[in-house]
Amino acid sequence: MSDPAIRIALVTLGVEDLGRASAFYEAMGLKRSRASQPTFYMYDMAGVVLALFPNDMLAEDAGVEGEGHGFRRATLAWNVADAAAVDAGFARVMAAGAVSLKPPYKTSWGGYVGHFADTEGHLWEIAHNPFFPLDANGAVSVPPPREGVKK
């Protein structure tokens, strides 16, 4: 079909404390875009933009109630080149104020992964997956469907 496929241009994370959340991500090397607004911070992540926005404004914007708690049903993955980079990145996020959920461990599928939450409870993992190469921007590449599979 010729219509464009859905894609993720921005991931916006709701925050209670924009100063603390932005300090975390900036400590992790992100540079705040000069197009950021007083309550809407943007960070270029080489292919996708991360935005931070107060929870109440995010809910109002989305047209949903702002109450919610518990499991948020989504995780973000930061893939890195090898196991040593997982350990180093995990140490960096801890130093920057993240909460450890699972320190790096070898997974059943042959990867090496650590799980953490940012200062706002958003769920992340840092992962080395030996089966998926990273491109020069650090993006993961997964193979297309098998040829001949009905699109």
Place this chain on the structure above:
Amino acid sequence: MSDPAIRIALVTLGVEDLGRASAFYEAMGLKRSRASQPTFYMYDMAGVVLALFPNDMLAEDAGVEGEGHGFRRATLAWNVADAAAVDAGFARVMAAGAVSLKPPYKTSWGGYVGHFADTEGHLWEIAHNPFFPLDANGAVSVPPPREGVKK
């Protein structure tokens, strides 16, 4: 600093009904990677990978309790080239089974945006932002910090 910046390689959305959720995203033009597993589907989105994974397995993986409800504190944005593409994309997601939260409207900041939830309640917007150009892959580009800003 020389350490790599944190970035999003994969966004994993928790699902109750993997068949229904995958049908939605595949109707929206995504092609399921052949590296997908029976309960872990992956879709290349040109710079970021979307994954679908059962909620209970996602929570266990992340090391958190699987109970949760209400506002999930994050949204995904699909940026498109113009207002007509917002209308067309919104019609497509509705036909594919999304829930309308706010049909496309002109925003106070000069954009044109529609809000919807996927078949699993994950929050999305489809947006035309006249201030941020799209690259050939449909990624948004936001400007870096002003020169001279302390890194």
